[in-house]
Amino acid sequence: MAAYLLRRAGQSLLTLVLATIVVFAGVRALPGDPALALAGEERDAATLAAIRAKYGLDDSVIEQYWAYVTNTFQGDLGRSIRTGIPVRDMIVGALPVTLELSLLALVIASILGLLTGMLAAVRRGGPSEWLANGIALLGLSIPHFWLGLMAILWLSVGLGLFPASGHVPLLSDPVANLHHMVMPAVILGTGLAAVIMRQTRSSMLEALGEDYVRTARAKGLRERQVVGVHALRNSLIVVVTIVGLQLGNLISGAVVTEQIFGLPGFGKLTIDSVFQRDYPVIQAVVLITATAYIVINFAIDLLYSVIDPRIRVAGGAD
Amino acid sequence: MLSVRDLTVSFTGEEGVVCAVDRVSFDVRAGEVLSVVGESGCGKSVTAMALTRLLPPYARVTGSAVLDGVDLAAASPRTLRHVRGKDVAYVFQEPMSSLNPVFTLGRQVTEAVLAHEQVSRSTAEQRAVELLDLVGIPGARDRLRVYPHQLSGGMRQRVMIAMAVACNPRVLVADEPTTALDVTVQAGILDVLRDLRTRLGTAVVLITHDLGVVADVADRVVVMYAGRIVERGEVRELFRRPRHPYTKGLLGAVPNAEARERSGRLLEIPGLVPVLSEQPDACTFADRCPRASARCTEHEPPLENVAGHEVACWHPHTDDENATAGRPAERSSDA
Numbered sequence A: 001m002a003a004y005l006l007r008r009a010g011q012s013l014l015t016l017v018l019a020t021i022v023v024f025a026g027v028r029a030l031p032g033d034p035a036l037a038l039a040g041e042e043r044d045a046a047t048l049a050a051i052r053a054k055y056g057l058d059d060s061v062i063e064q065y066w067a068y069v070t071n072t073f074q075g076d077l078g079r080s081i082r083t084g085i086p087v088r089d090m091i092v093g094a095l096p097v098t099l100e101l102s103l104l105a106l107v108i109a110s111i112l113g114l115l116t117g118m119l120a121a122v123r124r125g126g127p128s129e130w131l132a133n134g135i136a137l138l139g140l141s142i143p144h145f146w147l148g149l150m151a152i153l154w155l156s157v158g159l160g161l162f163p164a165s166g167h168v169p170l171l172s173d174p175v176a177n178l179h180h181m182v183m184p185a186v187i188l189g190t191g192l193a194a195v196i197m198r199q200t201r202s203s204m205l206e207a208l209g210e211d212y213v214r215t216a217r218a219k220g221l222r223e224r225q226v227v228g229v230h231a232l233r234n235s236l237i238v239v240v241t242i243v244g245l246q247l248g249n250l251i252s253g254a255v256v257t258e259q260i261f262g263l264p265g266f267g268k269l270t271i272d273s274v275f276q277r278d279y280p281v282i283q284a285v286v287l288i289t290a291t292a293y294i295v296i297n298f299a300i301d302l303l304y305s306v307i308d309p310r311i312r313v314a315g316g317a318d
Numbered sequence B: 001m002l003s004v005r006d007l008t009v010s011f012t013g014e015e016g017v018v019c020a021v022d023r024v025s026f027d028v029r030a031g032e033v034l035s036v037v038g039e040s041g042c043g044k045s046v047t048a049m050a051l052t053r054l055l056p057p058y059a060r061v062t063g064s065a066v067l068d069g070v071d072l073a074a075a076s077p078r079t080l081r082h083v084r085g086k087d088v089a090y091v092f093q094e095p096m097s098s099l100n101p102v103f104t105l106g107r108q109v110t111e112a113v114l115a116h117e118q119v120s121r122s123t124a125e126q127r128a129v130e131l132l133d134l135v136g137i138p139g140a141r142d143r144l145r146v147y148p149h150q151l152s153g154g155m156r157q158r159v160m161i162a163m164a165v166a167c168n169p170r171v172l173v174a175d176e177p178t179t180a181l182d183v184t185v186q187a188g189i190l191d192v193l194r195d196l197r198t199r200l201g202t203a204v205v206l207i208t209h210d211l212g213v214v215a216d217v218a219d220r221v222v223v224m225y226a227g228r229i230v231e232r233g234e235v236r237e238l239f240r241r242p243r244h245p246y247t248k249g250l251l252g253a254v255p256n257a258e259a260r261e262r263s264g265r266l267l268e269i270p271g272l273v274p275v276l277s278e279q280p281d282a283c284t285f286a287d288r289c290p291r292a293s294a295r296c297t298e299h300e301p302p303l304e305n306v307a308g309h310e311v312a313c314w315h316p317h318t319d320d321e322n323a324t325a326g327r328p329a330e331r332s333s334d335a
């Protein structure tokens, strides 16, 4: 197990290094002289030289890359070209909003998806299966932004149940925060819930036909234990894979959702920085997104080995 | 103690109806080993699982299985749950897939104890160790944390037995507990079963292809063919004087242990077990039977007592034929 973890950690680190290279090279490849951009109106030679010296633009590419990496890992992400605010502060402000939104969406989607999926598998052929399948199909085929707009129209504007937009920091007022977050999180989670439901249903159906489920029944276990423990645990292996693959969609979905509900999160920061050509911010945002993917993948792998002992042992053996 | 009457099972699938078990009746007495033999596909496992309704929902089961006055075929899910594992326990045919791959042995055996006994988890765990010990798994305590894939087939089968006997069942249904295991392991597992019977008085329903095993441990034998019981009796009597041509064929196909090992499975009667979609009024063995007559294809032979034990055949082997041994005499022709 330890060897496996170490190997996976090594792989993740390598991917992260590759990501920094890509981000670094990507920004260098953009047209235009950054010194010119930074100088603004005063374009005399002395100012440009001073800027080049200050930002190390005369150094070799290797040196520049090294400087970039060390700065980044020390938490220095530069300043926004537009506002002059340190990029780190912008990210520290935005990230918690997105993390909360995604986590909430993930939790809601998992609970909803697992429950309806199990129900659809157990009540096979009944109306609940039909209903669950219908909801899943709708959840998959309706785009977020439309669903989000409809929710705002009906629940916020029409019924006044939830605020249509805006955000309250979690720590300053948790209740108001949740009140603002629930609707976006549900909207963001619908697609994932549908995917989880369908996957749970099909792997559950498969698991229910397995010999070990018959063994569990033959022991005299309650149906609840047979389905909810023996069959579910095995189905989860596949469900976790699918969820892992879908988390990328969750991140991109968060970008859209934040836009609709006016949440000051990471997605909004990304879109704003792209529209404003705010290169230091773009650079940081891309790097952090890449890191998030890497960390998520690592976490999914860990989760696997917790759920499926065969992976744990196979990984530890070599 | 357990009394099965007219148990009938049919499956409705995509390829139509399969009648897997046809009006099977038998009794299991306390403390005896009743063996059910027959070729692959003749309905042994389905019969066993139908007893406590472990078959999938699309299986249609009729008839009765009465255990101490309670008809399991008509029992509520709640009653069935209390019967399963406590009164009637199973060792299934497939040791490789019958244990849950994601749980430790300790958890799976403990669970079998906790299903019917109100004891603490640590007591149940202690009992699990004793059970693993009982079925001859070395280092039982350390094995609690082991997963099924870390064990050999023989060891898994022992774990299955340990779970099955966890609550001292009255009837233990062992479905081919020794098939696919090598000879020494086989002997070990049979010893465990025999030991249980003597110590706990557990009745064992032993399903097997292996007539050598039957001769070794069984008290009575039920011979099945194409979902029906074709012959039934006390083991020595039935082996000495087999009356049904099918039984005769089975026995003829086991000349000695050496040949049995060579061929793996022992049946060398030409032809295959038919898969039936209905219950024909005829002998289902007719197209493979060297003694078949017109009557055999027109009427179903009833299971009747013929000098010593019961047989379902219009032209059963006589004692004289059995004395001269070997092949059946000429075909009877009383059509």
Ligand SMILES: Nc1ncnc2c1ncn2[C@@H]1O[C@H](COP(=O)(O)OP(=O)(O)OP(=O)(O)O)[C@@H](O)[C@H]1O
Pocket (backbone or CB within 6 Å): B011, B013, B018, B020, B038, B039, B040, B041, B042, B043, B044, B045, B046, B047, B056, B093, B275
């Ligand atoms: N779940 C099922 N669905 C449909 N048909 C089934 C099912 N289980 C068994 N059958 C059919 O019922 C018949 C009897 O099967 P069964 O498993 O009882 O045979 P068996 O005597 O145990 O054979 P073996 O010695 O190979 O274990 C076979 O024709 C089989 O195809």
Ligand code: SF4
Pocket (backbone or CB within 6 Å): B244, B245, B246, B283, B284, B285, B286, B287, B289, B290, B291, B292, B293, B296, B301, B312, B313, B314, B315, B316
């Ligand atoms: S009834 Fe006829 S066909 Fe059937 S086993 Fe007896 S002799 Fe053969």
Ligand SMILES: [Mg+2]
Pocket (backbone or CB within 6 Å): B044, B045, B046, B093, B175
């Ligand atoms: Mg079988």
